[in-house]
Amino acid sequence: MQNIYVTKPFLPPLEEFYPYLEKIWASGVLTNGAAFHQELEAKLCDYLGVQYLSLFSNGTIALITALQALGVKGEVITTPYSFVATAHSLLWNGITPVFVDVDPQTLNLDPSKIEAAITPNTTAIMPVHCYGYPCDVVAIEKLSKKYGLKVIYDAAHAFGVRLGSGESILNFGDLSVLSFHATKVFNTFEGGAIISPDLKTKTRIDQLKNFGFTDETTVIEAGINGKMSEVNAAFGLLQLKYINEAIGLRKKINDTYSKSLSSVKGIECINAPADIIQNYSYFPILVTPEFPMSRDALYEKLKLHGVFSRRYFYPLISTFPMYQHLSSSDSRNLPVATDAANKILCLPIYPALTPEQQGVVIDAIKSCAA
């Protein structure tokens, strides 16, 4: 029996990648914002419905650079219910994360709890569109205007997500950051991007990701090396040709899970809001006390069936050693996130998952429910 993992990267036919490699070999230009890099930036702007995008070597360096670009300091309000890179990007900038609880429906930062966490040191909010489900961008914008706070969205999961109006979710806040890691809906092996609202900000970010150079001999600030190589960019261009097909296949898997699991007592599917265009990046379920066994027992049982689900996001970021001492990390401050982290399970979802494999996952869950 072949193991079934939570995800598997979409890989286009290998022979279709050779011509890109031949071009790179012929030019000898491997990196530093060359032809494929420029082409991918333009094509992604087009596909995502955004105006200015800067490619990065990965999403974490992009998050760190986004905070640098806006000169964020002091305290930043963020969610404990995310991948650890969200908060790590704050620590790498000498910023103190202030954890605020999440909304029970979306598991995203709860705007009604943000205000109480604002202090004179608060300079920004860093929400996460967890699982690609949009945050309450309108409420967050209101708060940011009222208190003069910057908003940087960690949109690592939100590639291609749009509101019902067709507006890209990436156009909210001061900046949005994407991840193109191998485990994401759209991957460039490793990669990421920052979405900027204007050319001035994009230019600044492009300088920051290239050591702070503005020309051959001028360095205006202490930038970093966050550049995406030509091989990664070329792979992104090829991926983009298949992205709608890949998301379509994910949707089918999503719909089958929803239909098959909705009647299982003790399993709650966390559905995306009805009026959005989603990317089906994850299939999160909550294992509630009505289920005959605990979430962790189910997680282990599934492994015996060769199914390797993941507990994204358990443990909460706030429980890791470098965050534990913060007063906002107290679990009494984070009851909803704590509860979700103890119930969450993300089921395998990726374009190559066959109906038979999905059947194995569903049957395994049902056999534990019986």
Ligand code: T4K
């Ligand atoms: N913000 C958020 C909200 C994020 O979720 C992330 C990343 C970031 C920021 C940072 O973006 P990057 O700097 O990564 O661009 C994974 C990913 O490494 C990480 O990118 C992702 N979030 C996080 C949610 O998940 P792991 O430790 O769970 O990955 P791993 O290696 O255990 O992979 C999971 C499964 O995927 C494996 O069981 C098998 C499969 N897989 C994985 C890889 C890497 C493959 O089939 N092929 C592969 O190449 O963290």
